[in-house]
Amino acid sequence: MIELQHVAYSYGGGELFSDLSLSLAPGSFHFLTGPSGSGKTTLLKLCYAELKATSGDVQIFGEDVRSMERDRVALARRRIGVVHQDCQFLDHLPLSENVALPLTVAGRGGELGQDLTDLLAWVGLTRQAGQLPPELSGGERQRAALARAVIMSPEVIIADEPTGNIDWEMSQRLLALLVELNRMGKAVLIATHDLQLIRAAKAQVQARVLRLKDRRLQAAGADL
Numbered sequence: 226m227i228e229l230q231h232v233a234y235s236y237g238g239g240e241l242f243s244d245l246s247l248s249l250a251p252g253s254f255h256f257l258t259g260p261s262g263s264g265k266t267t268l269l270k271l272c273y274a275e276l277k278a279t280s281g282d283v284q285i286f287g288e289d290v291r292s293m294e295r296d297r298v299a300l301a302r303r304r305i306g307v308v309h310q311d312c313q314f315l316d317h318l319p320l321s322e323n324v325a326l327p328l329t330v331a332g333r334g335g336e337l338g339q340d341l342t343d344l345l346a347w348v349g350l351t352r353q354a355g356q357l358p359p360e361l362s363g364g365e366r367q368r369a370a371l372a373r374a375v376i377m378s379p380e381v382i383i384a385d386e387p388t389g390n391i392d393w394e395m396s397q398r399l400l401a402l403l404v405e406l407n408r409m410g411k412a413v414l415i416a417t418h419d420l421q422l423i424r425a426a427k428a429q430v431q432a433r434v435l436r437l438k439d440r441r442l443q444a445a446g447a448d449l
C-alpha cells in the first residue's frame with residue numbers, strides 16, 4: 226500500500242535520514258519510535274505524500290509519488306486517515322461537524338447520518354457531539370481526531386503521537402480503537418515515544434516496532 230525504498234529527506238540542511246525503506250502492507254501494524262527530532266513526523270509525512278522524498282522512491286497504492294499530479298495525490302490521501310500530533314479543529318463548529326468535515330469537503334455530506342452517529346458512539350463521544358472543540362478534554366480531542374481520520378473509511382491509519390497528552394486509561398482506550406481498526410484489515414502506523422503503549426499493544430496485536438535513530442530506520446530491540 227505504501228512503500229518507501231532507499232529514501233532520503235532533507236529540509237535544506239543536512240540529510241535528516243537516508244537509505245530508509247519501509248513497507249506498509251494491508252493489515253500490518255507498525256510503531257515508529259526514536260528520539261525527539263529524529264524525523265518521525267517527517268517520515269509520516271512522506272508516507273502520506275505531504276512531503277516528497279529528496280531521493281529514493283515512494284509509492285502510494287502503486288503510484289510513484291514523484292510523478293503523481295495533485296489530484297491523484299488528493300485521491301490517494303482520501304484512502305489514508307491521518308491523526309495529526311496537534312489535532313486541530315475548527316473551533317466554531319461543533320464536534321460532530323468537525324468529525325464529518327472530510328466527507329463534507331469531498332461533497333459527500335449527504336451520506337452523513339447514522340454512520341456519523343455510529344462513529345461518535347464508537348469513540349465514546351455521543352454526549353459531546355454538540356460541543357465546540359475548545360470545550361473538549363485532551364482525550365476527547367484525540368478520539369475526535371481519530372473519528373475524523375476514519376470517517377472516509379481509509380485503508381491506512383497514520384497517527385502521530387496520538388497519546389501525547391492523555392492519561393494512561395485514555396491511551397488504552399485509544400489503542401483499543403486502533404487495534405480494532407487493524408483487525409478490520411487496515412494498516413496502522415503510529416509514531417510514539419510511549420514505550421508502555423507499545424508493550425500494551427504487543428499483547429493485543431502483532432506489531433513491528435521501528436526505531437529512527439542516527440539517520441537510519443531499524444527494527445527495535447526484542448525488549449520492546
Ligand SMILES: Nc1ncnc2c1ncn2[C@@H]1O[C@H](COP(=O)(O)OP(=O)(O)OP(=O)(O)O)[C@@H](O)[C@H]1O
Pocket residue numbers: 236241259260261262263264265266267268
Ligand atoms: N518545516 C521544516 N523546516 C525545517 N526543518 C524542519 C521542518 N520540520 C521539521 N524540521 C526539523 O526536522 C527535524 C525532525 O523533525 P520531526 O518533527 O520530523 O522529528 P520528530 O522525530 O517527529 O520529533 P518529535 O518527537 O519531537 O515530534 C527537527 O530537527 C526539526 O526541527
